[in-house]
Amino acid sequence: MAVINDLKVFKDSAWLGWQMEANWTDPFLFMTYSMVKPIAGTLILVLMYIVVTGGETANAYFSYMYVGNAMYMFVAEVLFGVTWVIHDDREHYMTLKQVYIAPMNFYVYILGRSAIKIAITSFGVFITLVFGVMALGVGINLAEVDWLLFSASLIVGLISICILGLALGGISFLTAKHSIGINEGLAGVFYVLSGVVFPITILPTWAQSISRVLPVTYWMEAMRRGLEPAAMRELTSTAGFDVTGMSGVSDMTMMVYLLASVLVFFILSIGVFRFTDYIARKKGKVDWTTAY
Amino acid sequence: MQHAVEVKSLTRVFRPKKKKEGDIVTALDSVDLHINTGELFGVLGPNGAGKTTLLKILATLLLPTSGKAYVAGFDVEKDLIEVRKRINMVSGGEISGYGLLTVRENLWMFSQFYGIKSKEAKARIDALLERFGLSNKAKAKVRTLSTGQRQKMNVIRGFVTNPEIVFLDEPTLGLDVNAARAVRDFIIDWIRSDSNRTVLLTTHYMMEADELCDRIAIIDDGRILACDTPDNLKRMVKMNTTLTLSVSGLSEVDGFDSIPGLLSYSSTKKAESSTTELRFVLEDESCVSDIVSKVLSAGSRIISLQKTEPTLEDVFIKLVGRGLE
Numbered sequence A: 001m002a003v004i005n006d007l008k009v010f011k012d013s014a015w016l017g018w019q020m021e022a023n024w025t026d027p028f029l030f031m032t033y034s035m036v037k038p039i040a041g042t043l044i045l046v047l048m049y050i051v052v053t054g055g056e057t058a059n060a061y062f063s064y065m066y067v068g069n070a071m072y073m074f075v076a077e078v079l080f081g082v083t084w085v086i087h088d089d090r091e092h093y094m095t096l097k098q099v100y101i102a103p104m105n106f107y108v109y110i111l112g113r114s115a116i117k118i119a120i121t122s123f124g125v126f127i128t129l130v131f132g133v134m135a136l137g138v139g140i141n142l143a144e145v146d147w148l149l150f151s152a153s154l155i156v157g158l159i160s161i162c163i164l165g166l167a168l169g170g171i172s173f174l175t176a177k178h179s180i181g182i183n184e185g186l187a188g189v190f191y192v193l194s195g196v197v198f199p200i201t202i203l204p205t206w207a208q209s210i211s212r213v214l215p216v217t218y219w220m221e222a223m224r225r226g227l228e229p230a231a232m233r234e235l236t237s238t239a240g241f242d243v244t245g246m247s248g249v250s251d252m253t254m255m256v257y258l259l260a261s262v263l264v265f266f267i268l269s270i271g272v273f274r275f276t277d278y279i280a281r282k283k284g285k286v287d288w289t290t291a292y
Numbered sequence B: 001m002q003h004a005v006e007v008k009s010l011t012r013v014f015r016p017k018k019k020k021e022g023d024i025v026t027a028l029d030s031v032d033l034h035i036n037t038g039e040l041f042g043v044l045g046p047n048g049a050g051k052t053t054l055l056k057i058l059a060t061l062l063l064p065t066s067g068k069a070y071v072a073g074f075d076v077e078k079d080l081i082e083v084r085k086r087i088n089m090v091s092g093g094e095i096s097g098y099g100l101l102t103v104r105e106n107l108w109m110f111s112q113f114y115g116i117k118s119k120e121a122k123a124r125i126d127a128l129l130e131r132f133g134l135s136n137k138a139k140a141k142v143r144t145l146s147t148g149q150r151q152k153m154n155v156i157r158g159f160v161t162n163p164e165i166v167f168l169d170e171p172t173l174g175l176d177v178n179a180a181r182a183v184r185d186f187i188i189d190w191i192r193s194d195s196n197r198t199v200l201l202t203t204h205y206m207m208e209a210d211e212l213c214d215r216i217a218i219i220d221d222g223r224i225l226a227c228d229t230p231d232n233l234k235r236m237v238k239m240n241t242t243l244t245l246s247v248s249g250l251s252e253v254d255g256f257d258s259i260p261g262l263l264s265y266s267s268t269k270k271a272e273s274s275t276t277e278l279r280f281v282l283e284d285e286s287c288v289s290d291i292v293s294k295v296l297s298a299g300s301r302i303i304s305l306q307k308t309e310p311t312l313e314d315v316f317i318k319l320v321g322r323g324l325e
């Protein structure tokens, strides 16, 4: 019974999220925007790459960086999106109080509201990858893709990030102003330490040990192995050493690691959410706005 | 019988973050209260008395510092979901809503958070929109509504989920006379149409409390000073009802002494209108008809009649030593 109700809340709040995202008079404009935005963001990085390396994009390292950058959009959007829902309901629509006292699972509501953002991001990631392959020679070969590895790691990793996002969402309850900063900070940590656009082996040893406990590090590696196995092999063979620093880690270990991170983040996020919920009620912050 | 709301030595203290931001505020100070199922209960008090704080605690938005509060028998600190299933809350001046949805969609959205069947919700929404004169706005985006219309929409939001107990925090605040009237009439109709419904409303309008409520708690500075029916509260002030008559053609002013329940009277001749103003101080209101028949049998005509009774304002002044506003 509870599950059915949760599904319904998820569906309805996803609909609400959709109404907000697609609040465009012209669906064609909306589509264009959803495609142009991620590509434009990526082109900045590509341009920087070309300036620094002097041109060549059809090589293994460019593919490594390009795919990592595309996949990272999920991390940024999810961490940002969940907090944004609470911020938006609180400050903009002023509905947080009413949503909060409704007899539903607040967790499910936030996930539903963010779902559409994740869907739009998926579309953006897809478009970015297609653009990369067609226009820049990014080394994704459909015949070689390990679909099982890619889709399994994509899904498990995404769930893991969503749950982490929820924990951060709880913190937004307390710090309306700073929470976006916390999330961007964390997203930044992942960007630098998780092998998104450069391998962790170029980091100092102490930083590498942090990298090795961040699930995003394994997520990036697993998705690359699935999506661009040839480029990953070439990267190591041309360099002559273990560029990613992960060649010793099997696909299976990475999956286990991602699954474990789901569990850890789940426990963490329930704890954080309960705690912040308690503090918010104790201090009277649920219906509190920065304008107050 | 189980009470709809039960509050036991409820205290809520707000501590400033920094010393220089002011003193510790005791918004609620050992409040004891019980509200019966079916009651339209009012909490009357000036700004800052602690009314909103009380409602927030009952609506699971805020924790008490000490004491206990139960809604429909459930602890507001622990049985959150059980409490939430049975309540809803509307605050006066509330203009919240998903601006990009239509009024109907916005209300529907909230009904869904309470697990109400979509079809049932839609029928209820349409009936309520009709009732509040907002039918023509059903398909308008929330962001295009005026402040008053948004407020009415939020009153509807509070009732669309068919709560057992509804908390209304100064529901007519800022509404124009007609809209306030519509809201008050609705509240009365709503509670009278089902004996399992309970309303707890706060107000600082004395007339509103008097007109609507079965019982009223008078609150000031976090303390409940009195709690009773409006009539009983007024009896607390030892102020007698006065009856003022303006009559014409009155030849003699006597014979009133023999009327039981009449304390004293006086008369003033108004030369300019050739009328007489009679003022009677009553101990017992049942003597009104004796007075009137006496005046009529003396062959005079009553031009106007005015009765002055103690108001809740007088009760408040007696209890607090100052007025309500």
Ligand SMILES: Nc1ncnc2c1ncn2[C@@H]1O[C@H](COP(=O)(O)OP(=O)(O)O)[C@@H](O)[C@H]1O
Residues within 6 Å of the ligand: A283, A284, B014, B015, B025, B026, B027, B045, B046, B047, B048, B049, B050, B051, B052, B053, B054
């Ligand atoms: N979040 C808060 N932080 C600090 N003080 C508060 C807070 N909420 C209410 N108060 C104080 O508590 C007292 C009661 O407030 P409130 O319950 O809003 O009164 P009312 O609704 O009767 O006007 C006031 O003195 C108010 O300033």
Ligand SMILES: [Mg+2]
Residues within 6 Å of the ligand: B048, B051, B052, B053, B169
């Ligand atoms: Mg108030």
